[in-house]
Amino acid sequence: MPSRRSFLRTTSLAPLLSLTTNQTAPTLIKPAKLRPGDTIGLFCPAAPAYSHETVKITQESLQALGFQTKLGPHIYDRYGYLAGRDADRVSDLHAFFNDQSVKAVMAIHGGWGCARLLPLLDYDLIQRNPKVLIGYSDITALLLAIYAKTGLVTMHGPVGSATFNTYTVDWFRRVLMEGETVTMRNPTDKGDNLTQTQDRITTIRPGLARGRLVGGNLTVLSHLVGSPYLPDWKNTILFLEDTHEDIYRMDRMFTQLKLAGILNQIAGFVFGKCSDCGPGNGSYGSLTLDDVLTEYIIPLDKPAYSGATIGHISNKFTVPLGIDTEIDATAGTIRLLESAVS
Incomplete structure (x- = not known):
């Protein structure tokens, strides 16, 4: 399959910024919960x-x-x-x-x-x-x-x-079939190690934040900036994930979100996984993903954490867009304050 970045190109935002923040949110509509036989x-x-x-x-x-x-x-x-x-x-x-x-x-x-x-x-x-x-x-x-x-x-x-392993199916079932107001929390199993080495969370800014949960893939989202196809970002919990992106590209996309005024509007931030997003071989002097998140997210002074099981990974949450949510950036949790389905 061809790389997504082979087709997407960053464009100038200056004439388009007014389109990124003036979207009027329509009334929330919840789909019906799924049942066996559907x-x-x-x-x-x-x-x-x-x-x-x-x-x-x-x-x-x-x-x-x-x-x-x-x-x-x-x-x-x-x-x-x-x-x-x-x-x-x-x-x-x-x-x-x-x-x-x-x-x-x-x-x-x-x-x-x-x-x-x-x-x-x-x-x-x-x-x-x-x-x-x-x-x-x-x-x-x-x-x-x-x-x-x-x-x-x-x-x-x-x-x-x-x-469709046990972890992924469990979150799919609880959110879409049971309609639970779940608290999404990473697994904490240490396996045969002295401490947890997989699916750890990192607190960027501690604290609690509430807002509508909105986000997705960083590359795709950033390339919709300036179009009429993005929601109002005011008081949202922004979640992001990505895969196979060089760090300078991640830096560029976060810059785009900053220049468009999106980051300054959010109430809280969750970064999932960025699979295979290291500095790469021979990248002398490269920033790391931690560096990029520190530079763009800490100045917001909003609760934020990274490491959630969201992304191009085998074990993943089912994350509904538009639902009122509370994040605990210290504990590394996403708590739905209402059901995602009717």
Whole structure:
């Protein structure tokens, strides 16, 4: 699959800043909770389904959870690095939202291409037919735009090709099937070590913060800045994650969020995982990710922590966008103050 950064380019923000902060939030809409026997629609809004086996494993995993599945008509289409033409990928999404037998819509995987669909979406159709929409990585573009335009609570969680292990399934079930007001806390198992070495959290600024939970993939989010497809950032809890990005690119994207006035509006900050985002071989004098987070987040003087199990990882939370939330940056927790589903 081609690298996302091969297709995205940072653009000048100066003439567009007014679009980043004036979005009026629509009334919040919660999708119905999922129940055994419900049908989940599977589609490819970005990169193609290169493997029929991956799709089959997705179907079998969801069936093991008690769901039925339906494949989008264009799920195996190819148009270069995209899963078919933009209009066809959009038509699969529209068809699922218009299909009353489908209760949730899940992307098979990300890649690149969701942002191309945003001007083509029928937001009125989606608003009239609210249902669970779930994915991560490039799917961030759909999650943010649909939440911003319709008020629908969207879900940053597993895609079809993700690992449906016990940890990931447990959070999926508790948030989307049980409708719990969960407290998301990383595992604390030390394994055979004297202290915990995996999934640790790091407090950047201690304290509690409350706000609407909004965020997703940093690269995708930063490249929507200046467009009308981002929500109002005032008093939000911003969560971010990424993968395979050089540190200077992370620095550049945080600079973009700062210059656009987004960081100054948030109430709190959570950084998940940045898989394979080290300085790299031969990067003499490079900043580290810790350096970048320290430089951009500490001056905000808002509660913030990093290390949450959100991102391109096997064990992941299901994180709803738009829900009132409290974070404890000292304990490293995200507590939903209301159910994400109705």
